[in-house]
Amino acid sequence: MNALYLTEADVTALLDMRMAIDVVEEAFRRLAAGEASNVPRQRAKAPGVVLHSMIAAAPYLGLVGWKCYPTTKQGARFLLGLYDQAGELTALVEADRLGQLRTGATTAVAAEWMAAPQAGEAGMFGAGHQAETQLAALAAVRPLKRAFVYSRSEEKRLAFAQRMSRQLAIEVVPVDRPQEAAQDLPIVITATTSAVPVFDGHDLAEGALVAAVGSNWLTRAEIDAVVVRRADHIVCDSVEACRHEAGDFVDALQKGIFDWSRAVDLADVVAGRAMARSRPEKITLFKSVGLAIEDVALGGKLIELARRAGVGRELS
Numbered sequence: 524m525n526a527l528y529l530t531e532a533d534v535t536a537l538l539d540m541r542m543a544i545d546v547v548e549e550a551f552r553r554l555a556a557g558e559a560s561n562v563p564r565q566r567a568k569a570p571g572v573v574l575h576s577m578i579a580a581a582p583y584l585g586l587v588g589w590k591c592y593p594t595t596k597q598g599a600r601f602l603l604g605l606y607d608q609a610g611e612l613t614a615l616v617e618a619d620r621l622g623q624l625r626t627g628a629t630t631a632v633a634a635e636w637m638a639a640p641q642a643g644e645a646g647m648f649g650a651g652h653q654a655e656t657q658l659a660a661l662a663a664v665r666p667l668k669r670a671f672v673y674s675r676s677e678e679k680r681l682a683f684a685q686r687m688s689r690q691l692a693i694e695v696v697p698v699d700r701p702q703e704a705a706q707d708l709p710i711v712i713t714a715t716t717s718a719v720p721v722f723d724g725h726d727l728a729e730g731a732l733v734a735a736v737g738s739n740w741l742t743r744a745e746i747d748a749v750v751v752r753r754a755d756h757i758v759c760d761s762v763e764a765c766r767h768e769a770g771d772f773v774d775a776l777q778k779g780i781f782d783w784s785r786a787v788d789l790a791d792v793v794a795g796r797a798m799a800r801s802r803p804e805k806i807t808l809f810k811s812v813g814l815a816i817e818d819v820a821l822g823g824k825l826i827e828l829a830r831r832a833g834v835g836r837e838l839s
Contacts, residue, residue: 526614526837527826527836528614529615529829531617534617534620538825540659547817548632552790552793556794561761564813573593573594575594576591577591587819588605601617618818621825622813623656627653628817629789629814630809631660633809634660634809636792636800637809638807643665644670644709645708646711650680651714651716654714654715657714658670659691668694669695672695673698673700673703673704677697701722702723704722711733712733712735717738717743718744732809733806736813741773744770744771748780750808757781757786757810758809759786760789761812765812789809
């Protein structure tokens with residue numbers, strides 16, 4: 524069978540958030556069972572460009588795959604390659620939209636296991652495409668009625684609030700001060716490009732879940748050491764990957780208020796081997812850097828749907 528080439532338009536037409544959440548949760552369950560494997564991101568640098576590469580194996584789907592993407596001042600271009608277990612190329616996928624979906628879905632899986640079941644409000648830092656899918660994913664797993672969004676750009680946060688209010692049929696409120704997107708809220712999500720913390724950890728309410736998803740560089744941190752210190756439970760999409768590139772922990776490590784023995788894998792939480800929340804008043808922190816197994820698993824679902832619908836261009 525020839526390989527499929529799937530465009531961003533194909534991905535958008537075939538995948539939705541609820542589907543992505545189910546696929547990603549199953550991928551973490553399989554990771555915990557030893558039925559999948561993931562290799563943290565590697566980077567190669569040249570003047571003006573960085574090439575990022577991630578690989579994973581999903582034997583339960585009969586697939587192995589990679590995601591590679593160069594980043595320049597003009598942005599990023601994402602491509603996912605999937606192979607069957609005979610080593611034959613199965614699909615090449617334009618993977619920007621797919622990446623947004625799997626990142627949002629991963630936060631939703633964490634929220635299912637870590638956030639208060641009745642949480643109806645949330646704070647959102649960031650007003651870009653990743654913030655959109657974060658909020659949409661959260662609304663799929665919690666009875667969200669209102670969200671408060673902060674971005675350094677007033678224009679962007681106003682546009683985001685209008686757009687997401689219409690899309691999700693909830694009240695999205697743009698706020699002028701960072702603390703308004705953190706104080707007294709059961710869930711706080713950071714999905715920004717900031718290199719420095721975007722809010723003061725002292726502003727968190729007891730019982731809050733913080734999901735920090737924007738940084739995957741050791742030189743960048745969206746949350747401060749206070750958040751890490753106050754967190755009673757810390758869950759990573761992968762502790763191994765976070766040790767490799769989660770800058771959100773660097774300050775707390777240097778100050779001696781955090782060590783990696785406090786962190787557990789989301790896969791172990793999903794499998795019931797680790798506790799994500801012991802009591803309602805406990806603060807929990809979820810740190811996501813993004814894993815190739817999420818891309819490969821969602822890519823496997825995409826191939827299934829594309830073959831069924833007759834979508835995609837065949838490559839010889």
